[in-house]
Amino acid sequence: MAFFQWLEDTGLGVYMREDPWGFAIALSAHSIGMSMALGVVIVATLRALNVLRQIPLQAHAYLYPTAWAGFIVNLISGLALYVSHATEYSYQVVFMLKLGLIIAGGFLFKAMIDSARDFGDDAGKTKMMAALSLSCWILAIITGRLMAYF
DSSP states (O other): OHHHHHHHHSHHHHHHHHSTTHHHHHHHHHHHHHHHHHHHHHHHHHHHTTSSTTSOGGGGGGGHHHHHHHHHHHHHHHHHHHHHTHHHHTTOHHHHHHHHHHHHHHHHHHHHHHHHHHHOTTOHHHHHHHHHHHHHHHHHHHHHHHGGGO
16 A cells, blocks of 8 residues: 555656646546557457458558557556556556456457458457457446546
């Protein structure tokens, strides 16, 4: 608990909590990063699920740097948001669930891409990984919003 309190007492933690613009700027950056990352994930997973059949899944590869950029923006802004309430978030079940869903969603997305490369866009394994990945990302968004209420 002392470590989490120390995080909250750092300059960034105090700024994020007390400056009227700190939290708003970080939350806005988090939303933009999420749009970048999840926009790519959603397009690719919908393709794997045969919603966007016109374009092969591997053709979306040029979008992956955008997803990584969005993920980095989310990581930085998420850490800034976290330090503002580290003692609260560190013991919040919804926050832990959100982090687990993000990790699972990332691994499942990678597994979907690998499956598409090895077995094709229409392989059952590719579709299963796509559905699971998309579910994790949607649930991560929901748990992120629920953090404000728990």
